[in-house]
Amino acid sequence: MDSILGIHESALLYRARRMDVLAENLANSDTPQYKARDMEFSSVLDGVGADARLKVTDPRHIASNPIDNRAALKYRIPHQPSLDGNTVEADLELARYAENAVSYQASLLFASGRIQTLRTALAGTRS
């Protein structure tokens, strides 16, 4: 068994990390020359495959975490670049942040569903 929470564990880590990246963009919305960054979902998803993990051949090995991949950070192409070289579009960043938060909650819901399933199986009755 890979993990009780399955892919939702990785998804939560990705969403939490993206939350930080978007928070940084918003924090620097008035910093000259700052370039907004984001994580590309498809590139992260590719990393979740078996190849991206270090092989665990002994129970004492620590499994690698494919989501904490800083290389996945990419610079955003702005719709309206500003004169001071800043490429943060605060409204768009806030919208993406909200979308990311909802996705985080969805992953959380799936994860707690799994835990609920296990509890039901352990207790034999629905508590």
Place this chain on the structure above:
Amino acid sequence: MSAFSTFDIAGTALSAQSLRLNLTASNLANMHDVAGNPADVYRSRQALFRAAGGFGDALAGVDVLGVTESIAPPIERYDPGNPQANKDGMVYAANVNAMEEMANMISASRSYQSNLEVINTAKALMLRTLALGQG
């Protein structure tokens, strides 16, 4: 791991934006300062921001590099009745532009609000994460 770093990142932004609001308040409060000597009069102050940790991989929020004084010349005015006037009857007023300051204030206040929103959302998510599996 970075579970709580969102709060740090948005926190640096809150403090940077509140500094900017304070500077706007200071500039507006001293808008009508005059002096008989152009070197003595109040100068408009602005905050200098920089991305903390440069543009590397580390996520660290925003840094306040410092506060600069505007190099625009003070506004020269002929006002011989003013007790501060020099021997030619000239006074020098602070180089504060009220329109610029108001625009600055709105920008700072909106940035403050969006970072507060970030913290509130992150807080709600973290609380739900802590309650994971509690039914």
